[in-house]
């Protein structure tokens with residue numbers, strides 16, 4: 001079975017790395033600017049002109065240049081109503097491509113220009129996400145971001161906010177912003193507070209700086225996941241540490257090319273990481289600024305690296321497994337996603353008349369993924385699965 005874009009669009013998905021302020025709809029920015037009397041840079045009158053001003057989907061000289069588009073989005077995200085709308089619409093757009101669970105990140109510090117308090121900001125976003133859950137069933141959590149190029153005291157305030165809102169919509173703390181010249185270790189007080197309170201932690205690292213930054217994020221700051229990790233391949237020892245400890249990497253393919261974290265999709269380390277067994281997840285980073293969707297990101301990987309159905313399934317499962325949902329809930333949700341994925345494969349097989357899996361090793365691999373996604377069944381030895389899979393493939397060949 002050939003993997004189609006339609007299959008990718010319909011399969012269950014997660015997005016664990018998506019910035020609220022980088023993922024608005026163009027028309028929403030125009031609407032909000034008009035409602036609020038905000039004059040947008042370049043005075044765009046329609047969505048196309050606005051896309052040009054923001055340089056949507058463009059390749060930039062650096063991460064810092066890429067981040068410029070956020071000045072515009074942030075200019076209209078200073079009220080409770082606008083934050084509610086942005087959060088609701090992001091979750092709605094995600095649900096439309098069958099995302100089941102998203103972790104939406106942003107920095108409340110950047111939404112206080114008109115006097116909003118930080119708790120009100122978090123509540124407005126939470127309300128938008130809750131409404132999306134009611135309407136579309138999509139589950140979500142918030143990740144609050146400290147900002148590297150700001151005073152560490154501002155990040156400490158956000159870490160305190162995370163602690164206060166733990167179990168009230170906030171699932172983790174993050175450190176975002178300009179990586180170069182702003183080491184994560186400078187924010188140690190924030191991370192200490194986060195760890196002391198058993199709050200989940202993910203850190204943007206190895207995007208605009210080398211593996212030292214990733215090392216620090218994990219070993220000095222205690223990160224449970226890493227945002228990007230594009231340059232992890234430069235340090236084999238650390239790479240193995242990630243693999244051995246199953247530390248998830250939040251991969252954002254298109255954004256990595258646009259910020260020059262890597263030269264091209266073809267030269268991205270994702271296929272190497274996957275073949276090495278690293279726990280890779282696929283994410284959008286910024287739906288608007290990067291001009292992408294989860295379907296686009298997966299489809300980019302399918303086309304560039306010639307992924308098979310087993311690769312795709314593994315990436316999807318990794319997304320669910322690496323989420324900051326509580327473990328027991330995560331097991332149930334992952335199992336449901338695996339079942340939905342397999343039913344979709346069956347539907348496509350019937351429609352096209354071509355089996356999705358013709359290779360016994362791949363069938364065994366998928367069976368292993370299935371048993372590890374299902375909390376109620378014990379893990380089966382790989383050899384047994386391989387034998388069973390060989391039999392399935394042989395039977396299928398006979399029927400043909």
Ligand SMILES: [Zn+2]
Nearest residue numbers: 019204227285
């Ligand atoms: Zn990011």
